[in-house]
Amino acid sequence: MTDTILEMRGITKTFPGVKALENVNLKVRRGDIHAICGENGAGKSTLMKVLSGVYPFGSYDGDVRYEGNECRFHGIHDSEKVGIVIIHQELALVPMLSIAENMFLGNEQASAGVIDWNRTKRRASELLRKVGLREDPDTLITNIGTGKQQLVEIAKALAKDVKLLILDEPTASLSEKDSQALLDLLLEFKTQGLTSIMISHKLNEIKRIADRITVIRDGQSIETMDKADITEDRIVTSMVGRTLENRYPSRTPKIGETIFEVKNWSVYHPQHPERQVIKGINLHVKKGEVVGIAGLMGAGRTEFAMSVFGRSYGINVTGEVFLHGKPADTSTVHRAVASGLAYATEDRKVYGLNLIDHIKHNVTIANLPGVSKSGVIDDMDELKVANEYRRKTNIRSSSVYQITGNLSGGNQQKVVLSKWLFANPDVLILDEPTRGIDVGAKYEIYTIINRLAGEGKGILVISSEMPELLGICDRIYVLNEGRIVGELAGHEASQEKIMRAIVRGEEKAAS
Amino acid sequence: MSTETAAPPASAAKATVQDAVRENLREYGLVIALIAIMVFFWYMTNGVLFYPVNLTNVVLQNSYIIVMALGMLLVIVAGHIDLSVGAVAGFIGAVAAILMVDYGMNPLLAGLLCIAFGAVIGGIQGYFIAYMKIPSFIVTLAGMLVFKGLLLNVLSGRSVGPFPPLFQLLSAGFIPDVIGPFTLVAPTLNASGAPMPGTGIVLHSTTLVIGVLIVLAMLYLAVQSRRSRESHGYEAEPFVFFVIKNLVISAIILFLMYKFASFRGLPNVLVVMGVLIALFVFITKRMTFGRRIYAIGGNLKAAALSGINTERLTFHIFAIMGMLAALAGLIYSARLNMATPKAGAGLELDVIAAVFVGGASALGGVGQVTGAVIGAFIMGVMNNGMGIMGINIDWQQVIKGLVLLGAVAFDLYNKKKG
Numbered sequence: 001m002t003d004t005i006l007e008m009r010g011i012t013k014t015f016p017g018v019k020a021l022e023n024v025n026l027k028v029r030r031g032d033i034h035a036i037c038g039e040n041g042a043g044k045s046t047l048m049k050v051l052s053g054v055y056p057f058g059s060y061d062g063d064v065r066y067e068g069n070e071c072r073f074h075g076i077h078d079s080e081k082v083g084i085v086i087i088h089q090e091l092a093l094v095p096m097l098s099i100a101e102n103m104f105l106g107n108e109q110a111s112a113g114v115i116d117w118n119r120t121k122r123r124a125s126e127l128l129r130k131v132g133l134r135e136d137p138d139t140l141i142t143n144i145g146t147g148k149q150q151l152v153e154i155a156k157a158l159a160k161d162v163k164l165l166i167l168d169e170p171t172a173s174l175s176e177k178d179s180q181a182l183l184d185l186l187l188e189f190k191t192q193g194l195t196s197i198m199i200s201h202k203l204n205e206i207k208r209i210a211d212r213i214t215v216i217r218d219g220q221s222i223e224t225m226d227k228a229d230i231t232e233d234r235i236v237t238s239m240v241g242r243t244l245e246n247r248y249p250s251r252t253p254k255i256g257e258t259i260f261e262v263k264n265w266s267v268y269h270p271q272h273p274e275r276q277v278i279k280g281i282n283l284h285v286k287k288g289e290v291v292g293i294a295g296l297m298g299a300g301r302t303e304f305a306m307s308v309f310g311r312s313y314g315i316n317v318t319g320e321v322f323l324h325g326k327p328a329d330t331s332t333v334h335r336a337v338a339s340g341l342a343y344a345t346e347d348r349k350v351y352g353l354n355l356i357d358h359i360k361h362n363v364t365i366a367n368l369p370g371v372s373k374s375g376v377i378d379d380m381d382e383l384k385v386a387n388e389y390r391r392k393t394n395i396r397s398s399s400v401y402q403i404t405g406n407l408s409g410g411n412q413q414k415v416v417l418s419k420w421l422f423a424n425p426d427v428l429i430l431d432e433p434t435r436g437i438d439v440g441a442k443y444e445i446y447t448i449i450n451r452l453a454g455e456g457k458g459i460l461v462i463s464s465e466m467p468e469l470l471g472i473c474d475r476i477y478v479l480n481e482g483r484i485v486g487e488l489a490g491h492e493a494s495q496e497k498i499m500r501a502i503v504r505g506e507e508k509a510a511s
Numbered sequence: 512m513s514t515e516t517a518a519p520p521a522s523a524a525k526a527t528v529q530d531a532v533r534e535n536l537r538e539y540g541l542v543i544a545l546i547a548i549m550v551f552f553w554y555m556t557n558g559v560l561f562y563p564v565n566l567t568n569v570v571l572q573n574s575y576i577i578v579m580a581l582g583m584l585l586v587i588v589a590g591h592i593d594l595s596v597g598a599v600a601g602f603i604g605a606v607a608a609i610l611m612v613d614y615g616m617n618p619l620l621a622g623l624l625c626i627a628f629g630a631v632i633g634g635i636q637g638y639f640i641a642y643m644k645i646p647s648f649i650v651t652l653a654g655m656l657v658f659k660g661l662l663l664n665v666l667s668g669r670s671v672g673p674f675p676p677l678f679q680l681l682s683a684g685f686i687p688d689v690i691g692p693f694t695l696v697a698p699t700l701n702a703s704g705a706p707m708p709g710t711g712i713v714l715h716s717t718t719l720v721i722g723v724l725i726v727l728a729m730l731y732l733a734v735q736s737r738r739s740r741e742s743h744g745y746e747a748e749p750f751v752f753f754v755i756k757n758l759v760i761s762a763i764i765l766f767l768m769y770k771f772a773s774f775r776g777l778p779n780v781l782v783v784m785g786v787l788i789a790l791f792v793f794i795t796k797r798m799t800f801g802r803r804i805y806a807i808g809g810n811l812k813a814a815a816l817s818g819i820n821t822e823r824l825t826f827h828i829f830a831i832m833g834m835l836a837a838l839a840g841l842i843y844s845a846r847l848n849m850a851t852p853k854a855g856a857g858l859e860l861d862v863i864a865a866v867f868v869g870g871a872s873a874l875g876g877v878g879q880v881t882g883a884v885i886g887a888f889i890m891g892v893m894n895n896g897m898g899i900m901g902i903n904i905d906w907q908q909v910i911k912g913l914v915l916l917g918a919v920a921f922d923l924y925n926k927k928k929g
């Protein structure tokens with residue numbers, strides 16, 4: 001008989017004007033991996049913030065019982081003291097400090113304020129070994145990849161004597177390989193008796209490692225399922241409150257002549273000029289065609305797209321871009337946009353949106369001439385445009401005057417898309433358009449992509465999720481180590497074929 | 512049943528009044544703070560603050576701060592800072608003095624040359640900031656040292672003045688009364704039949720007419736914009752709120768105009784300021800140029816990836832700042848009627864304080880022209896009021912420092928709560 005380590009009962013949390021959580025119940029058994037899933041904005045992260053004390057006791061209703069005792073946390077410090085550690089979606093590491101320094105940040109191995117560096121390094125090495133990370137503890141965080149940074153976060157949690165580990169979308173920015181390693185690590189910790197709560201959108205991951213699942217929808221806990229009852233269909237139904245017949249909207253492609261072509265594209269690394277990141281890529285997109293770029297993290301997909309889009313990445317960029325069969329000048333973002341190219345970034349918070357401004361201003365910023373005459377903006381025109389795109393892309397907000405920083409990930413992505421739709425490009429490059437977005441919003445994004453293709457635009461989609469590429473693309477390029485190592489027609493492509501192309505590419509590069 | 516259906520619209524209407532108040536709280540909070548400070552000093556100075564001659568003085572004393580605050584607002588919204596404006600203003604004042612006094616150049620030509628020179632100075636600093644990517648704090652700190660030094664160098668220790676009368680009019684002149692004076696209360700005559708000074712009220716009618724015209728134009732524009740919103744079916748603020756807001760603003764403008772009219776009329780420099788303020792409100796609220804400044808201040812990378820030429824924009828912002836610093840230098844030296852080696856020292860701090868009191872964010876992306884102007888007046892009225900009260904300069908500094916800190920702290924507290 002397993003006992004309960006954590007019980008949250010009747011949790012209600014209101015923000016001015018919004019009920020974020022309403023009477024949520026959650027029961028976690030000791031030694032389990034407990035998954036929490038729900039659409040973006042459903043209230044998962046809010047619930048975890050209540051649990052970890054980010055929202056202090058008294059700012060919510062209901063009670064939290066941990067190890068049988070009622071908890072009254074007034075900050076993260078209190079929850080960490082009893083062994084509850086949360087790892088946020090956006091990693092909280094200091095880039096210019098070393099791994100060891102980061103691991104013991106706020107928890108320094110010190111006596112009377114003087115840091116004991118020997119003990120720090122020894123402990124750091126021990127913990128790094130536990131999470132399977134072979135790196136020198138003196139390495140700066142900025143010099144290791146996201147996957148390894150995630151492991152450092154976990155090691156940091158272990159350093160705090162964690163008993164209940166909470167992971168908020170731990171694999172959202174990891175490659176397939178790193179994700180697998182992370183999940184294996186969680187399973188291993190489970191055998192050592194650690195309890196974990198994992199928030200995730202990725203149903204296959206949940207199915208693989210979770211013992212129980214609680215689904216949250218619209219701020220309410222819908223149901224908790226045991227491992228035996230877990231099926232993807234049941235989770236999806238419960239998450240969206242309806243059955244989702246098909247995760248990818250159907251489309252009859254109407255493919256025309258070539259609209260976008262890149263020839264012999266080469267790019268070098270901005271900090272290490274001797275390193276060639278993109279090695280002579282040739283690709284093309286036809287009118288009305290949705291083309292995917294598959295590949296592992298670090299294959300150079302984003303680097304390729306950003307270097308084409310106004311040389312926003314890299315140095316010594318060479319190669320030619322053709323739009324409508326004519327050479328196009330894409331040497332600055334402004335010129336690229338003027339020639340009919342658009343690029344929607346993978347990192348909407350850093351590269352996509354002005355988070356302190358509202359939807360209206362974000363939608364029109366890439367095409368201000370479209371709502372102005374000789375430099376003077378027509379207010380009414382702008383408002384009309386913003387409302388039109390809010391409706392077209394189905395942005396859920398109180399109005400176009402809502403600050404984009406307060407929107408959920410899916411709605412933020414729709415704002416980014418609206419911005420580029422209003423710029424009315426002929427070719428749209430979408431970099432991870434559905435990263436960190438829930439199932440329902442993904443469907444809406446795919447629908448938008450299909451509509452654009454139907455209007456005769458060329459779409460280039462970069463994605464780490466292979467099922468997504470297989471579901472929406474007419475043709476898929478496989479990129480590995482800066483080279484195109486495969487090209488597959490949509491109907492004959494499969495995850496296996498893509499992976500095989502990558503592996504073959506790696507073998508070729510090695511030989 | 513009927514009560515249920517009737518309830519929502521009522522609560523919705525109530526909510527919109529609250530929304531409108533909340534939305535505008537920051538801006539009106541500043542106006543209310545300014546009015547409260549004015550009333551406070553009016554009481555503490557036994558009404559001296561509102562004497563027409565003193566109100567005119569407040570405007571003249573702060574004109575160059577406000578002129579620079581307009582540019583500084585753009586700089587700060589873009590996420591930068593300019594520490595050199597005081598030194599540039601002082602230096603340009605000296606250049607103007609040398610051109611006009613030593614070389615006898617035509618004041619108009621010299622003034623234009625100086626403003627162009629200011630644009631070049633701002634442009635050079637902007638080049639280092641925008642294209643060489645050197646932090647603006649460092650570039651303008653260097654600029655401050657350089658232009659302080661050049662000021663000393665060109666004046667070689669002397670003060671140059673007085674300026675030609677035409678140039679003095681910039682800061683000491685008033686608009687001509689083309690309509691002619693209007694006697695509201697006839698002055699008391701003394702035994703010899705001459706009017707006794709300080710009695711009666713003779714109004715500068717041109718100023719009054721201008722005041723009324725401004726109010727009418729403002730009301731016309733407000734009604735037009737409201738109509739346009741309504742005709743497009745977009746939510747306008749509640750009617751009551753709209754009426755009260757515009758009545759209060761009109762009343763304040765007319766009151767101030769009456770005060771100016773009962774002294775010598777509108778100061779020339781206030782006309783210059785008024786035009787510039789209107790221009791900068793227009794630039795920031797309505798023009799693509801202004802919108803892009805907010806975009807780069809809010810998220811530089813996203814703005815660049817949206818096709819905004821962030822380098823050129825930054826360059827332009829600093830060139831404009833240089834131009835305004837030059838204009839401020841002209842106003843400053845015209846007011847003193849000479850160029851001195853100490854001119855402009857420390858002005859940059861007053862300018863920056865005004866912008867922050869006015870609600871701009873040190874992180875960039877947030878700030879309003881009207882806020883910066885009101886911020887400058889808040890600091891200016893406090894200076895003036897404390898001066899009249901005879902508070903020593905040491906305590907004046909302490910109090911101003913605390914007001915700056917308090918204003919920003921209050922702002923952040925408000926944002927957190929909202």
